[in-house]
Amino acid sequence: MTNIDKRRRTLMKTGGAVGIAGLAGCISSPSDSGNDGGDGSGDGSGDETENTSSEGTDNGSSGEGGETTNVGMVYATGGLGDNSFNDMAHMGIEQAKKEFNVQYQNAEPDSATDVESLQRQFAQSSSPSYDLICCIGYVQTNSLVKNAGQFPDQNFMLVDSVAEKESGDLVKNVANYTFKEQQGSFLVGHLAGQLTQMDFSAGKGSTNPDEKTVGFVGGMEVPLIKKFEAGFKAGVAHASEDIEVKTAYAGTYSDPVKGKEAAISMYDQGADIVYHAAGGTGTGVFKAANQKGRFAIGVDSDQSKAKGTAKFSNVILASMVKKVNKAVYRSTKNVIDGNFKGGSVNTLGLEQGGIEAVYGADLGSEIPDDVKSKVEESKQAIIDGDIEVPTKPQQ
The missing domain is CATH 3.40.50.2300 (Response regulator)
Structure with a gap:
């Protein structure tokens, strides 16, 4: 026994x-x-x-x-x-x-x-x-x-x-x-930071390069989710220090309405792209992007393919996949x-294959190759230790 x-x-x-x-x-x-x-x-x-x-x-x-x-x-x-x-x-x-x-x-x-x-x-x-x-x-x-x-x-x-x-x-x-999580978030932040400075259109979304603004919507404001925020902001700054990053926390992982409200506010204030780390609340971010004709970035799974979010693949640029x-x-x-x-x-992390940034099923092919190349360079620099990604948001 x-x-x-x-x-x-x-x-x-x-x-x-x-x-x-x-x-x-x-x-x-x-x-x-x-x-x-x-x-x-x-x-x-x-x-x-x-x-x-x-x-x-x-x-x-x-x-x-x-x-x-x-x-x-x-x-x-x-x-x-x-x-x-x-x-x-x-x-x-x-x-x-x-x-x-x-x-x-x-x-x-x-x-x-x-x-x-x-x-x-x-x-x-x-x-x-x-x-x-x-x-x-x-x-x-x-x-x-x-x-x-x-x-x-x-x-x-x-x-x-x-x-x-x-x-x-x-x-x-x-x-x-x-x-x-901060490593993959850096990569999608670097992607967002590059695209917000460009006149870029794909699927149902487009950017306004005059604004140079992106956003982050978190679930609960806890150290774990702060890692996503920290990496994203660092990646955006790696593209340019002049880009504004708006941040909001919904206080829940299961309320798409709150996610949509937070993202709508950001889009209305000039954000081109919003990245979420908010679980089911993040579905509302995709709804907001679809409504406003802007872009979003998913989290944890490839949300351009996931059953409940694939219908928003025409606005999902990429996802930070956490395996x-x-x-x-x-x-x-x-x-x-x-x-x-x-x-x-x-x-x-990236080196162990536990974290990955993947491009959207519908929009990935529309992203310029030079943008993707720079993201790939950032990935290798993180793996090599040349870029140390913070785990707490920089003020």
């Missing part, structure tokens, strides 16, 4: 187990899991990570034909169907299911207060016993530190944060995945291969 089986048997004897269906309306089966989102390019295989403590490599058996690996997915608030962050995570577990003998259960918290209970229900479950619980989003950190301590034999992974004890030590049964799918896929595969190591921090 494994340690996990022993622990769950103890829980059942003491009445500690709670059925996964106990939080009505928050947990769905894979068939109810919403849109895939994303660009479909990241299966997570073969990636190298920059580690402070390595979680292992993707070598070893694939797990095909063996015992079923059960994974619990606790998504970020905003849920599936955001065509962005959560849908990229879902893509990763779907890829693992296609390649290996994996089954998974989705849990979508209505608010941050649901997270602790959902994590705990997965950890306490004995039918099935979950081999890995994926915690998607920084809002899960405090709850995870508590739950991981109470279930030391349970494997967890965390996206966008690091699970640390008060002592500063890493929690031993949590594999942490963080991203260098959360790779983190979910990789951690699942490591469990299957026996390579899972908790107490690790895996940081993915």
Whole structure:
């Protein structure tokens, strides 16, 4: 009997187990899991990570034909169907299911207060016993530190944060995945900074080079989203110090109306291009760009192709793709291969293939080659260390 089986048997004897269906309306089966989102390019295989403590490599058996690996997915608030962050995570577990003998259960918290209970229900479950619980989003950190301590034999992974004890030590049964969002944001900022100075038209959008103004719409005003803002502003400044960058935070990741209102205000004040890092709220940015005949830049997935946002591909210049799918896929595969190591921090940037700037499916071919060349030069300079991208917005 494994340690996990022993622990769950103890829980059942003491009445500690709670059925996964106990939080009505928050947990769905894979068939109810919403849109895939994303660009479909990241299966997570073969990636190298920059580690402070390595979680292992993707070598070893694939797990095909063996015992079923059960994974619990606790998504970020905003849920599936955001065509962005959560849908990229879902893509990763779907890829693992296609390649290996994996089954998974989705849990979508209505608010941050649901997270602790959902994590705990997965950890306490004995039918099935979950081999890995994926915690998607920084809002899960405090709850995870508590739950991981109470279930030391349970494997967890965390996206966008690091699970640390008060002592500063890493929690031993949590594999942490963080991203260098500022690097990809720099590239789309450099793109926007170049185009706003040009007389450029494509699809339904156009620029006004007399204004030289762009915008950024964030979700919650937290350090993570500030990294997107910081990188974007630095990329714009790399094109020209004379460009104005307007900034607004919607205070939510799931309100397209607020996203549209923020972007409309920016377009009305002369912005040609607005980049969002706001999850489902960002759909409103695309609606605003479409209404005003301007441009937008997506985030997390290739939003010119994602199911819920592809209809705005005629105004989406590019997207800053954050491959959360790779983190979910990789951690699942490591469990299957026996390579899972908790107490690790895996940081993915441009060099590791965890971050990428991709041009819009409809508008990419319209962007001048010299603009693309300069963006590519910036990418290589970041990888080579010649450009150090800030993680906090410069005043």
